[in-house]
Amino acid sequence: MKEVRVRFAPSPTGDLHIGGVRAALFNWLFAKNKGGKFILRIEDTDEARSTEASAQVILDAMKWLQLNWDEGPGNEFPKYAPYYQMKRKELGIYQKYSDELVERNLAYPCYCTPEEVDEMRKKAQANKLPPKYDGRCRRLAPEQRLQKEKEGKKPVIRFKTLESGATVLNDLIRGRIEFDNSLLDDFVIIKVSGTPTYNFACAIDDYLMEMTHVLRGDDHISNTPRQMQIYNALGWKSPEFAHMAMILGSDGARLSKRHGHTSVLEYRKEGYLQEALINYLALLGWSTQDSQQIFPIEELIWKFSTDRCRSSPSIFDPEKLLWLNGEKIRSKTVEQIYELFIDWLKYTDNEKIIDGWDREFLKKAIVLEHDKIKLLKDIPSLVDFFFVKDIVYNDDAVKKVLLSEKSKDTSKLVLTESAERLKNRQDFSADALEKYARDLAVEKEIKTGQVFHPIRVAISGRTQGPSLFHMMELMGKDEVIRRISAALAKFF
């Protein structure tokens, strides 16, 4: 059995998008599942839009996602390197095969200008025909070619597509798809600049890099017959293809800015975990028979298969991603969350937020709020009141719990009593504190809530927060008394 080799081949014209990650992920899972190799190749033949910076951003994003590549930039195998198409162009790789095709009369130079070609397509479309290049340079006599060359015209190279018959694709996900060859025009394989076009470079590289399978978005389905014809012309066997359905935005249109974040980096900045994004994306277009939702990455690997991929598109649901992120965080130990949080602070350049915070104390605070964390960025606002000297009292909380007509007398009583009585307590454990509070309620003949709530607001400034007594225990006796006294002084 031949070793499975698959690739992710992004073009560095922007950030890594959700759709790109999904394509990368499915290839990565496929490779891991088959014990094969996952290759990263940069398709930077778009001379106008490709940038070095963008390539770097994509590499970084892949690293963050832990979609590690067995071969690619930074991990070059002499047999297949280089992994940037423009570097491969410099080596003359594409030119060589283009020359071969021209020599064998399977491709030809075309001197038509983009404007002329545009004109042909418009005309064809006006006649309700598929917009095609009409092939006029295909049968240029040698002397006519010479004439054009003399005029100083620089040609592109066009591939001679088959004029009749059909090209049949047996897609791993969709089954048999047949393309009528007469509908394909002679497409450009080498631009005037000498750079190969996508369809050519892709086919050549997939062959030279010995790809066994090509998993990609279904927006590439109609490119497939072109690439297959190139393989055939060169006498090569084409790889297996699998076209997965696209991911769409909430309105069913292609995922774009107005649907929220599209770049993975933005999700990272928000405090999503890479494994949540991975798990969520795996669920889009793939499923198990029992509709399992949560997968550790290892399980994703051994369960993944293309024949459980759906062929219908799916809509990206940010709410479910958020839920999944919470699930992943809840499944982590506090130590792990702490590490993730610190990494996130560094990444977002927010380390100053925790300036002066005691690290061990912070971990204990995280324990108390563990299952409330949905995003790493939630953590500061969840626990910051522990660390500030002068806490910020929420207006509504103060009005409702401390100063309302109904509550002000009992609140004042509870706080005054507590400031005094807690001083003498030896046992400041959560259990002991709870007993204290309940006893106080009984003694003063008030409801337990009338004891709990004022203390909560006094020491945290808010009505929401961790378990009251655990919060007190963690704060410690001195600080609790200090805060209660401060609240007393401020509001009563």
Added chain:
RNA sequence: GCUGCCAUCGUCUAGCGGCCUAGGACAUCGCCCUCUCAAGGCGGAGAUCACGGGUUCAAAUCCCGUUGGCAGCGCCA
């Protein structure tokens, strides 16, 4: 316009001819737990399986057509 792909709760999906009065998950609603907020547990509502025709004793499942959505039709990838 041409070609192709797709079509099950709002969303992600299970379903490969009888187990479906269509199952799970997110979201939503209610109840329970409870010192608040969460988390968790339980339950509800939510899908004429896009529509119309076949085939069959039997169809969400197979076939044909229609409609709708999406994609491609570049010297972009």
